[in-house]
Amino acid sequence: MKLKLRYIFLIFFGIILPKQLCAQEIKNDSIQNPMDQLGDVTDAFQENFFEALKQKAIENYELALTALNKAEKAAKSEENKAVVYFEMGKNHTYLKQYAEAEADFNKVLKSQGNRLDVLEQFYELYYQQKDYEKSIPLVEKLIPFDEDYKEDLANLYILTKQYDKALQQLDELDQVWGESDIRNALRVQIYRTTGNTEGAIENLEQKIDNNPKNEKEYLNLIFLYSDQGNKEKAFDAAKNLLKSSPKSQLVHLALYKFYLDEGNSLEAIKSMKTVFASEEIDKETKYKVLGDFIQFVNENPQYETELAEIVSQFSVENGRVYEKLGDYYAAKNRKEDALNAYEKGIAQDSDNYNLLRNTLLFQIDLKKYEAAAKLSSEGLEIFPAQALLYLLNGVANNGIQKSDAAIESLEIGLDFILEDPKMESDFYEQLSIAYSAKGDTKKSKTYSDKAAATKMPN
Numbered sequence: 001m002k003l004k005l006r007y008i009f010l011i012f013f014g015i016i017l018p019k020q021l022c023a024q025e026i027k028n029d030s031i032q033n034p035m036d037q038l039g040d041v042t043d044a045f046q047e048n049f050f051e052a053l054k055q056k057a058i059e060n061y062e063l064a065l066t067a068l069n070k071a072e073k074a075a076k077s078e079e080n081k082a083v084v085y086f087e088m089g090k091n092h093t094y095l096k097q098y099a100e101a102e103a104d105f106n107k108v109l110k111s112q113g114n115r116l117d118v119l120e121q122f123y124e125l126y127y128q129q130k131d132y133e134k135s136i137p138l139v140e141k142l143i144p145f146d147e148d149y150k151e152d153l154a155n156l157y158i159l160t161k162q163y164d165k166a167l168q169q170l171d172e173l174d175q176v177w178g179e180s181d182i183r184n185a186l187r188v189q190i191y192r193t194t195g196n197t198e199g200a201i202e203n204l205e206q207k208i209d210n211n212p213k214n215e216k217e218y219l220n221l222i223f224l225y226s227d228q229g230n231k232e233k234a235f236d237a238a239k240n241l242l243k244s245s246p247k248s249q250l251v252h253l254a255l256y257k258f259y260l261d262e263g264n265s266l267e268a269i270k271s272m273k274t275v276f277a278s279e280e281i282d283k284e285t286k287y288k289v290l291g292d293f294i295q296f297v298n299e300n301p302q303y304e305t306e307l308a309e310i311v312s313q314f315s316v317e318n319g320r321v322y323e324k325l326g327d328y329y330a331a332k333n334r335k336e337d338a339l340n341a342y343e344k345g346i347a348q349d350s351d352n353y354n355l356l357r358n359t360l361l362f363q364i365d366l367k368k369y370e371a372a373a374k375l376s377s378e379g380l381e382i383f384p385a386q387a388l389l390y391l392l393n394g395v396a397n398n399g400i401q402k403s404d405a406a407i408e409s410l411e412i413g414l415d416f417i418l419e420d421p422k423m424e425s426d427f428y429e430q431l432s433i434a435y436s437a438k439g440d441t442k443k444s445k446t447y448s449d450k451a452a453a454t455k456m457p458n
Helices: 043-057 061-074 080-096 096-110 115-127 132-141 149-159 165-178 181-194 198-211 215-228 232-245 254-261 266-275 284-301 300-315 319-329 335-348 353-365 369-382 387-399 403-414 422-436 440-453
Strands: 003-014 015-023
Touching: 015 284, 043 061, 043 080, 061 080, 080 096, 080 115, 096 115, 115 132, 132 149, 149 165, 165 440, 181 198, 181 215, 198 254, 215 232, 215 254, 215 335, 215 440, 232 266, 232 284, 232 440, 254 266, 254 335, 266 300, 284 300, 284 319, 300 319, 319 335, 319 353, 335 353, 353 387, 369 387, 387 403, 403 422
Parallel strands: none
Antiparallel strands: 003 015
């Protein structure tokens, strides 16, 4: 089984950047079922060799090596010894005795030539040590067995900072196999690492010339121009993409920003509406675009109508959109508008704690106690350990003169307070209010005194 280097990717505008490389475990447990290949062997050889395999299977690698040393002495041919050395190399590898393992594998290759299973195990050995320089000649020997190793070679050139060789290897692979996202990402990563963004741009422009409808390459080019600070060329590239692919939706992720920068509000809004309506664009990206639009409306309040329209269009499945709109109104101290947005949001996203808290705080601030009592009770079913929800439930029930319900909630909630003297004092004040409403002046004063005696942080 060949050893392949795999990737975890960060995707942005279609660019995939290598982050981590990891190796597959080699499955070959010995050279092609060795006992079937060895021919005539002594009983001592066979006994000790199988003892070694047994000990290795239960991870007793030192005992396996002891048995293999005995098997080596009993070996009658170079082929027998090669099988022993191969097993020795694997056991030394498990013990992280890398120098000994390297010597063992070299003995096998010297005796038996370039065998696929041995070369792969050798590659694994060097990979464990992150010795990428020594891995390169091994991979070059593996390529005749499997051309997939050509991609490994390109990766190794990158790891050893031989960027020109890596680019050459990637180009050769493209010519033979066609383009791939992984190789394009590696190429972009090389250009970024070396600071050769001009090279990256030239490469992308050539690809676009060859295929003007290649949306992904256009987006990569827009990103690179933006990364360079060349907004004008990035904007031109975005407009060219829109011209060659009028139905492109992803391009509007770039266009709306460019339109905002040049003050073209109508086109910016059109682009943002395209983003929000797109099924190709994920929700997290849409939330970021919405954040930009809210900031724009904050500076240009004449577009609030468009903001409300966009929120209505985009909020069908998730209350987080209304949460952002509520935050916008709250920052402007437009409490009724903020509460209206929060209530629409929590109706769709009941397990969003921040949204729940904000809704309750505004309900209580605007004296909508019935709604707050109902919502806080529902919230406690989802978040039964949140002290603040017990407090807000107590405040709401006090507001509608349900003193017993307030007392019950407040007394339970006291047990969930964690080193928060201000909240503790608020609990005591609300308990004092509840007992006062019941006519129990003694308990009311007890809690009032406790509230006053609670030490606040400096």
